[in-house]
Amino acid sequence: DAGVTQSPTHLIKTRGQQVTLRCSPKSGHDTVSWYQQALGQGPQFIFQYYEEEERQRGNFPDRFSGHQFPNYSSELNVNALLLGDSALYLCASSQDGTGRLVQFFGPGTRLTVL
Amino acid sequence: RKEVEQDPGPFNVPEGATVAFNCTYSNSASQSFFWYRQDCRKEPKLLMSVYSSGNEDGRFTAQLNRASQYISLLIRDSKLSDSATYLCVVKSGGYQKVTFGTGTKLQVIP
Numbered sequence: 001d002a003g004v005t006q007s008p009t010h011l012i013k014t015r016g017q018q019v020t021l022r023c024s025p026k027s028g029h030d031t032v033s034w035y036q037q038a039l040g041q042g043p044q045f046i047f048q049y050y051e052e053e054e055r056q057r058g059n060f061p062d063r064f065s066g067h068q069f070p071n072y073s074s075e076l077n078v079n080a081l082l083l084g085d086s087a088l089y090l091c092a093s094s095q096d097g098t099g100r101l102v103q104f105f106g107p108g109t110r111l112t113v114l
Numbered sequence: 115r116k117e118v119e120q121d122p123g124p125f126n127v128p129e130g131a132t133v134a135f136n137c138t139y140s141n142s143a144s145q146s147f148f149w150y151r152q153d154c155r156k157e158p159k160l161l162m163s164v165y166s167s168g169n170e171d172g173r174f175t176a177q178l179n180r181a182s183q184y185i186s187l188l189i190r191d192s193k194l195s196d197s198a199t200y201l202c203v204v205k206s207g208g209y210q211k212v213t214f215g216t217g218t219k220l221q222v223i224p
Contacts, residue, residue: 033212042201042214043158056209090157105157
């Protein structure tokens with residue numbers, strides 16, 4: 001049973017570019033959440049997708065957008081990249097639509113913006 | 115005030131020592147609490163959920179104090195392999211919005 005997978009593992013972009021990160025949830029999970037983790041900080045919640053809709057959103061600008069597909073996989077898009085967007089982007093999946101169950105994390109995508 | 119606060123450490127302890135971490139949260143309506151462990155440059159992994167009555171898993175004991183709005187993690191007989199960052203997680207709201215603390219770094223020394 002595969003866990004949460006993310007691609008790519010590493011990515012280097014320049015300021016102003018756009019990036020798309022991908023996540024496949026753990027088998028049987030229907031809810032996907034995205035987090036940004038800067039060096040030395042805890043993960044910060046970006047948004048959560050359930051039934052292909054953005055259900056909750058953290059304090060991130062509209063440059064951050066996402067999508068969930070019918071197979072529950074998800075994408076995170078970031079436009080007009082800034083140096084401060086450099087971070088580890090984590091995807092987490094869970095089964096319960098109410099969010100009560102535990103989230104399992106993928107290995108993350110490390111984004112560097114130059 | 116941050117929603118979830120932890121002492122960032124580092125806590126440097128010798129092998130075999132007992133160490134305790136606290137985490138405070140600001141939302142009194144928070145409903146679920148967890149401790150995650152994160153190794154350097156890896157993803158967070160669930161260590162244990164925290165129940166109102168307190169719970170234990172081997173050398174690890176977690177407790178919740180709703181009145182004072184904090185949770186704690188106690189590690190007994192520390193092992194070198196316990197060296198990691200320990201993240202406090204609080205869920206609140208109808209869809210259980212997840213908030214992480216900044217993490218407490220533990221280094222167990224031989």
